[in-house]
Amino acid sequence: MVKIVEKHVQLDFPLGHHLHCLIAQIPNRLQRREHLFSLVNPEDQWHMVRSVLDLVADGAGNLKRLHFLMFPETSIPVSRFDDLLEVIGERFRNDTVTMFGLEQIRLEQYRALLTRFREDNAEALECVERDIDSGDILSMPVNWCCIAIKETSGRLRVFLEAKTHPFRGEEFLDKDHDLYRGRHFYLFRGEPACFNFMTIICLDYLYRDLYSSNIKQIIDHANRLFFTMRQSLDALFVIQCNPKPEHSAYRDVLTGFYGEHLEDTPGVRETVTVFGNCSDESEIEGVRCQSCYGVSFVAISARHKMSLVQEREFASDDFDGAPICRLRFGTGTRLFYFNLPLYHELDPRSSRVPLKVHTVQRWTDEGWIKAGDGAGQVL
Secondary structure, rough: EEEEEEEEEOOOOOOOOOOEEEEEEEOOOEEEEEEEEEEEEEHHHHHHHHHHHHHHOOOOHHHHOOEEEOOOOOOOHHHHHHHHHHHHHOOOOOOEEEEEEEEEEEEHHHHHHHOOHHHHHHHHHHHHHHHHHHHOOOOOOEEEEEEEOOOOOOOEEEEEEOOOOOOOHHHOOHHHHHHHHHHHHHEEEEEEOEEEEEEEEEEOOOOEEOOOOHHHHHHHHHHHHHHHHHOOOOOOEEEEEOOOOOOHHHHHHHHHHHHHHOOOOOOOOOOOOEEEEEOOEEEOOOOOOOOOOOEEEEEEEEEOOOOOOOOOOEEEEOOOOEEEEEEEEOOEEEEEEEEEOOOOOOOOOOOOOOOOOOOEEEEEOOEEEOOOOOOOOOO
């Protein structure tokens, strides 16, 4: 099973105040080239990604208070990896976490990047070397992501993860062309603010076999944190390129995650789970669907208090009866900026809503502009 590696990072988040997250729900247009899924037009994609980076760096409105920035799975051109890290390192504010998926690469290239960033990825490199030692697999495709953390001191730390479970378009009868399966997740222990979070890729949230599952590994690890240190997993970020963002399997896992049907789960009871998907303008070779992407959402325990709301760009619900409160966004190309709620169980004396949407922006030829307000039936 996957190994959970704890990493201590210096993030001086404000104590007693909610944090802020921005989901960049942008389109992915992917095609297969030599058994790798690559962006059809990487320069157009970089133009859109760079526009989001510039918004965050400039800090318009209250974006100066941003703590977490999410891009979808496979959305960043590999050729622009260093450019993106340069923008984060030179222009982003301290105490900022940026999570993004990149185009697929070969395992040989992935190992080279782990070696380059060995200081932060020694355990991951060890796992990869062990796999390489067991067979000739250097040409296998890797679906991977990066978590770039700019610490309080301004130091940039770069963590890499490989997807542990592929979607059906990434598996082949020819084993040499099958997707490499990652062996680790990072659990980041933010200090001194004591904020613990994880980032995983799409189906890693669901993956299970006859004996165990990724999500149970995460729950059990968070429970150990709770019982030994009275800490918990505060946030779980899932970056997606998912044509079925509301598949019943996600509801089933969320039900078990928050519902405590099999075991007590104090380590994840107050976890905020954020799913960031690509937009409905996405196109993936070999995957047929009609406007089936989008629907990024945030899930928290039903112990929180969140009334049902229907707006033009977002709505709240319980995901068809799951024991959660869900903030569900639309399918278009958007930037969703919202707060990550603090610990807050249901209080019958209060009308306080734990989740707040600060702004929604849409993409135009002139760049990002604020989306229209008002009730509607778009969702």
